[in-house]
Amino acid sequence: MLATLWIFPAGAHTSAKSEVRLEATETGIAANVAIPAAEYAYASGNKASNDVASLADAKRYLRAHTAIRSADGPAWKVAIGDVRFAENGGAPDLLAQITYDPPAGAASDRFDLQWSAVIANTPDHVTQVVLDKNDLSGPRLIGLLREGNTKIAVVAGKSSTVARFVSAIRVGAEHILGGLDHLAFLVALLLAAPLLARNGQWQSLRSGKEAIVAVAKLASGFTIGHSITLISVALTGLTLPGSAVEVFIAATILIAAFNVIRPIFAQRELWIAVLFGLVHGLGFAGFVREADADLTRNVSTLMGFNVGLELVQIVVILAVIPVLLFIARRGFYSPFRITAGTVLIASSGFWMVTRTLDAVA
Template sequence: MDFSKVRLVLQGGTVKGTTEIAVPALQQVLGADFTAADHDVLASYLREHIAASADAGAWPLTIGAMTTREADGMTWVTTAFAFDAGSAGAADFLFEYDAVIEAVAKHEAQVVVTDGSGDTVVRGVLTDMIPAVTIHPQAETGLGDMVGQGFRHVQDGADHLLFLMTLLIPAPLIAVGRRWAGRRALRGSLWAVLRVATAFTIGHSLTLIAAAMQWVEVASGPIEVLIAISVGVAAVHVIRPLVRGGEDVIAAGFGLVHGLAFAGILAELGLDGSASWPALLSFNLGIELAQLTVIALVFPSLYAISTTRWYTAVRVVGAACVLVAAIGWALDRLGVHANPLAPVEDAAVTHSWVVVVALAALAVVAVGRERVAAEPVPVS
C-alpha cells in the first residue's frame, strides 16, 4: 500500500485519468473508519490533491466514477477523473498529485501516460519531494523513467535478487561429478559470471517481450511459485552441483520464468500490450543495469572469500539460508502458510547496502585471517 498508480490518457483537448489507491493507505489520511463505499469523502479529498495546468492557468477538474478490486489482500479503489484542457490540450502541461503523499512521506505515486498514438510509458514517480511532473504530448519522452522502473523493480524484488546472487556463488568453483572439487582462477571466474549473466538476460528478455506484447499469456500465481522454486533449485545447486555448468542452464531456463514476472510488473502499470518498443527496451535495459550492479557489488567479495578455506562454510550456510527463504516463498504463494521470513525479507531489501557491506567485511576478515595463518612463525 506504499504506492498508488495514476494513469493519464491524452485525447486532444481532454486529459482523462484514473488513480488507484489501497484502502489502508486512504485510511491513513481519511480516518480509520473510511471504507471503499465512502465515495463522496474520497472525491472531496482528491479534488484538493489532483491538479493540472499550462501557461494559461489551471484546468477544470471533474471527478468521475469509482470502482474497487481485491489484490494483495487489500481493497483498492480506482477513481476516474478528467481535465478540460481546451485549446492547450496538445501542449506540455504540469500534473500535480499528492494524494496520501502529503501525509505519508514514504508513499509514492507512479504516473503512466498514454499518448494520442496509443503508446504508453511510465512518466515518473511522485513523492513528497517531487509532487509534480511535466507531461509531454508524446509518451516516448519518458524513456529514462522506464529505465528507472526496470532498475527499481529488480532492486525491490527479493526473489529476483536472491536468485541472481545464488547463481554467482559457484562461479569461482569447478564441479567434478556431483561435487565442488576445485577453484577457478580470476579469469575463469569472470567468464563463468559472464555466461550466467548472459544466459539469464537472454531467458528473461525473451519472455518479457513476448508477454508484454501479449504474444503469450500466463497467470501470475503459477509464475510466482515457479520463481520460488527457481531460487530453491539454485540453492541446491550451490550445495551440490546438479549438472556440470548447471548455473548456466538454471539461469537460462528459469530466466524465462523471471521474464514473465517482469512482464507482470508492466501489466500492473497498465503497459501490457500498449508499451512502445523503445519503452519496452528501456524497461529491459533498467533490468540489465540492476543485474550488473548486483554483480559488481557482490561478486568481488565472493571471489575474495573463495580464495580462503572459509568458502565452503560460507557456500553451504548461505545456500541453506536461501533454500529456507525459497521454501517460505513457495508455501506462502501456494496459500499453505504465511511466509514467516517476510519481515527479514523486507528489512534486507530496504537496507540492501547492509548486505553488501557485511559480505565485503566478511571477505576482508576471511582473507586477513588466511594470510595471518599462512605467515611463518619466527624462530627465536
Template sequence: MVRAVPTLVGALVCALSLLLSPIFASPVLAHGKSLSYSAWHFDEDGAQVSVRIPLLELSRLGIPLPLPGEGSSSPDGREVGEYLTQHLELITPDGPCTRTASPTSRPTETGWVRFRWSLRCPPGNQRTLQSRILLDEAPSHLHFARLTLESESESARPRIVERVLTAGEPSWKLNLAPPGAEPESPSASLSGTSFLSYGRLGVEHILSGWDHLAFVLALILLARNLGEVARLITGFTVAHSLTLALAVLGWVQAEAAPIEALIGFSVALIALENGWSLGGRGRGIPRVAVLALLVMAGLAAAGFGSLAVLTLVGLAVFMASHFELLRRSPDTGLHRVALAFAFGLVHGFGFAGILAEMQLPSDRLASALLGFNLGVEVGQLAVVALIWPVLALLRRTANGAPHRLFAEFASGAVFATGLYWFLIRTLGSG
C-alpha cells in the same frame, strides 16, 4: 569431519533463517517497489481520474481498508477515496482543480482497489499533475500517470503520454492546448518518460527485487570460473528478456500470484541444489523436498493456496527428475545453465508486471521495453561484478575452505528465504 563442519553450519543457518524470514523476507520486501497507477482523460472543463493501487500498499497507511465487495459507500472505502483525492492533485496557477463529487469505487482485480472522480479546473492551459501518494510511508513509491488527450477531429487518434512520478520528481508540468490546437511547447510540456528514465527504472527494479537478487547469488555461488558465470548469467538473461518482452507486448499472459510463488520456488531450489552438492549429493534431501511438494499438492486439492494441484505435482516430478539426473550424470555445468534458462522464463514475467500494468500505447512500447530491459541487465551485471571477485578470492584462499564455508552459510540463508517466499505466496495471503 572437515565436510561435516560446514554442512552443520549450513543447517544451523537454514534453521535460524527460517525463524527470521517472516521479518526479512516479507512479501513487501521481496519486491521493494511500491506502485500505484492513474489514468487521466482531459476535456475542456477539467479531467476524469481513475486510480488503481494494491491493498497491500494501502496497508502502509494504518487506516481501515475496505473488504472485498465493499465500495466507496462504506466508511473504510470513503476514507481510502479521500486519501487518494488529497494526495493526487491537478493544480493550475489559480489553485487546485476542484472535485465535482466524492470518489466512487470501481470493480477491479482481487487485491487492488480502483477509485474514480472528476475534476473541474479554471480556464487555462497551464496545469501541474502532482502525486504525494505514500511518499511519507514509502519514499521509493512510484506513481505511473497516463494521460489521454482527445482530438477535435473524430478521425484523429487520441494522444497518450505517460510519466513516472517519484519523490525526487513528484510533479508533471503540463501545457494543455484546447482540442484541435497545438500546445505552445509540446516537446517540453507533454513529453512522456524518457528511454533513460525507463533504464533507470529497470536498474532500480532489479536492485530492490530481493528475490531476483537472491536467485542470482545462489546461481553463481558454486561457479568455478568466470566462463561458467558468463554462461549462467547469459542463460538467465536471454530467458527473462524473452518473457519480459512477450508479456509487455501482450502476446503471453500469466497470473501474478502463481508467478510470484514460482519465483520463490526457483530461489529455494537453486540454493537447495547448492547445499545438496556440498553435502555429498545423496538421496535424502531430494526425497524430503519431493515429499513436501506432494503434501502441498494435497493441501491444494483441499482448496488451499494459489497453485493448482497439477502444478505442484509437476514441480515434485521435476525436482525428483532433476536431482536424479544430476546424481547420475557428470558435472558439466550444462544442467545448471538449462535450469537458469528455465527459471529465467519465470522471472521475466515477474519483471514484466511493472510495465504491463502501465498499459503503454503501442508507439511507446519498444522504447520503454528496451530501456527497462537494459536497465535490468545493467543492475544485474553490477551485482555480479560485486559478488564474483569476492567468491573467486575465497576460492583461492586456504584451498577453498573459506569459500565452502561461505557457500554453506549463504545457501542455507537463501534456501530458507526462498522457501518462506514460496510458502507464503502459495499458501498465505501475500
C-alpha cells in the same frame, strides 16, 4: 542484500499495487486513482466503506498524501473529487478522482508529482504512475513509486521516441530494484560462480578469469531467457496466470539456493540460467501487461524496459563479484556460502508458501 531478504521476506513483487493515471486538461491535470482497499485500510487505519464518514476520511487521507509543484517551484491547488470503494476487476479498490490546477503563470506541462499514499508506511507496496493520452502513442508508464521514492518528474506534453525509450529504461530499472526475488535469484547464481564441483561437492576454486567467464555465461543465459519470454509475451499476449508465475519464480530461487550449498547443476549453469530466465521473463512480461501502457506498443519502449533490467543486473554483478572473489580466497567462504544459501532457501521457501496460498485463496 541477504540481510534485506531475511528481514523483509515478503518484499518481492506484490500483486496489490496502486495506480495514479494522469491526464492533461485545459486548465491542469486530472488523476484517476485506484488503491487496493485492504492496503489503504492497513496504511491509513481508516475504514474501507462507502458510508459518509469513511469517504470523508478517505478524502482527507488522499489530500494529505499528494501534491504537485511546477518545475519552477509553485504548488498547485489540489481538489479531491469523487471517492468510493468498489470492485475494480477483482478485489475492492479505493477509487478517486483528483484535479490539480497550477497557479497563474506556472508551467502546466512539466511538474513534479508527490505521492505517498500507502507507500509512505508500506515497504512492499508500489504505485505506478501512468500518463494517459499524452500523444498518439497512447498511455505511458512513466515510473514506479515506493517507500523512500515518492516523487516523480512528469512531462505532460507530446513525448519523443527518445523520451519514451529513456522513460522505459527507468521503469525497467525501478521494477527489478523493487523485486527482491529476481535479485535473490541472481545472487544465488553468483554465490556458486567462484567454485568448482568434484564428487558432488564444492571442493575447489576457479581462477579469477575462470570465475569471470562463468559469471558472464550466467548473466548472458539469464538475459537470453527472460528476453525471449518478455518479447514473446509482448508480441503474442500469451502467458501463464500471474499467481502461478510468481510461485515458479520462487521455485527457481529455491533450486538455485540449494545449489549454493551443494552442487545440483554443476557444469550446466548456462542452460539452467536460460531456463530459469524464461520463467523470470514471464514475471517481467506480466508486469508490462498489467501496466496497460505503451511498453508493449512499440519496439523502442520494450527494448528500453529490457535495457533497464540489464543495467541493474550489471550493477549488481559488478558490486557482488569482486567481494565474492575476495572472500572466496579466505578461509571463511564456506560458512559464509552456506549461511547465505540457507537465508535464500528460507526466503524463497516463504515466498513459495505465501504465493501458493494467495493463488488458491
